[in-house]
Amino acid sequence: MKPSSLERYRQTLEQQVLPCWQNVSVAKGTAPALQAWINELSRDRAPSTVKKAHHAMSMILDFALRDRRIAANPASGINLPRARHDEPTFLTREQLFTLAEKAGPGKLVVLTLGFTGLRWGEMAALKVQRWDGGRRRLTVAESVTEINGLLNWGTPKTHATRTVPVPTWLAERITESTAGKGPDDLLSSTPAGGVLQNKNARRDWFD
Incomplete structure (x- = not known):
C-alpha cells in the first residue's frame, strides 16, 4: 500500500x-x-x-x-448513503489558458497538467530525462507526494509506466524550459530546484 x-x-x-x-x-x-x-x-x-x-x-x-x-x-x-453522481465539469481551452496566465511562473505547469491529464504528483516527479522532445512524449514512471511534511517517492497510482503525448506547441515550450538542465534535474521545480508541492504552488501562484 x-x-x-x-x-x-x-x-x-x-x-x-x-x-x-x-x-x-x-x-x-x-x-x-x-x-x-x-x-x-x-x-x-x-x-x-x-x-x-x-x-x-x-x-x-x-x-x-x-x-x-x-x-x-x-x-x-449496514445501509450506506448513496453517492452523488454530479456531472463532471471540464475547463474549456480558453478557460485553461486564462487560468495558466493567472498562475504566472506556474503557467507551463498548468498548461502541462491541463493538456496531458497528468496527476500533480506525476508532474512534480518528472525529470528532464523523461522528456522526449523529438517524439513529443513524456514518460511517467514516478510520482511524489507530501505526507506530514515529508516527500514520498513511488510509482504512479496505476503502478505502471506510461508515455503521454504532448501537443506540438506545448512540446516546444517544454523543450525551451529544459535549457541548462541536466537529465536528473526536475522538469518543473521551485526556483531553488526543489519539488513543486501542490499547496505551496497554489498559494504562490493564485493567492
Whole structure:
C-alpha cells in the first residue's frame, strides 16, 4: 500500500472512527450501533467520506472476526448513503489558458497538467530525462507526494509506466524550459530546484 493511502486511512481513523469507537469494545459494535453511527456521520459529511469510515471500521471488525473475538462482522449489512453522481465539469481551452496566465511562473505547469491529464504528483516527479522532445512524449514512471511534511517517492497510482503525448506547441515550450538542465534535474521545480508541492504552488501562484 502506498504511503499516501496509509495516510488517508490514518486520517479516516482519527477523524471519523476513533472519536466514536476508541473506548468501545468490539463486542458492543452491534449492527444497530454501527447504523446509528453511519447515520450520524451522514448528516454533515459527504457519502464518500462516510463510506471510507465504514470501510475502515469494517476492516477492524474483520480482524476481530479472524481473531474469534466476534462471531460475525456487523458492518456487512449496514445501509450506506448513496453517492452523488454530479456531472463532471471540464475547463474549456480558453478557460485553461486564462487560468495558466493567472498562475504566472506556474503557467507551463498548468498548461502541462491541463493538456496531458497528468496527476500533480506525476508532474512534480518528472525529470528532464523523461522528456522526449523529438517524439513529443513524456514518460511517467514516478510520482511524489507530501505526507506530514515529508516527500514520498513511488510509482504512479496505476503502478505502471506510461508515455503521454504532448501537443506540438506545448512540446516546444517544454523543450525551451529544459535549457541548462541536466537529465536528473526536475522538469518543473521551485526556483531553488526543489519539488513543486501542490499547496505551496497554489498559494504562490493564485493567492
